[in-house]
Amino acid sequence: MGGLAPGADFGLGFVTSVANGVSSFITVTRFDRQIWSPAIALALNDLVSVHPDDLNTPGEEFGTLVSGVEYLSILPTVVTARPGLMRITFQAPEPERIVVMPTYTSGHSVTLRAAATPQQPNTAAQLLADITQWFMATM
Numbered sequence: 001m002g003g004l005a006p007g008a009d010f011g012l013g014f015v016t017s018v019a020n021g022v023s024s025f026i027t028v029t030r031f032d033r034q035i036w037s038p039a040i041a042l043a044l045n046d047l048v049s050v051h052p053d054d055l056n057t058p059g060e061e062f063g064t065l066v067s068g069v070e071y072l073s074i075l076p077t078v079v080t081a082r083p084g085l086m087r088i089t090f091q092a093p094e095p096e097r098i099v100v101m102p103t104y105t106s107g108h109s110v111t112l113r114a115a116a117t118p119q120q121p122n123t124a125a126q127l128l129a130d131i132t133q134w135f136m137a138t139m
Helices: 008-019 038-049 059-065 123-138
Strands: 066-072 085-090 096-100
Touching: 008 038, 008 059, 008 085, 008 096, 038 059, 038 066, 038 085, 059 066
Parallel strands: none
Antiparallel strands: 066 085, 085 096
């Protein structure tokens, strides 16, 4: 894995962890101006299609492990009330793994102190419920 571009080694590490059974939960917030979480899946998928000689890919390791990554914003998950997931398709032996990525009506962080309104639900309560449900499902 020598000569990796910044971030490519983290991408390989992440998908390797997921392949090894590490359960992952990534929040997506609608009004985040700092990080657009779905871009994680897009960036990982870009690594699949980059030529192994290109310094922007973690070499053959990524392509032999992963065949595709996609973000699906409207698909429900079995472990959270809010939809959203990242599907990582692996070469073998596991065909795919799901990373839970529920969406919240929030800014960069889901705050514990914001009062709930009809336009702005209590996202902290939603997040707590989702994490609890996700944690119980992964036990």
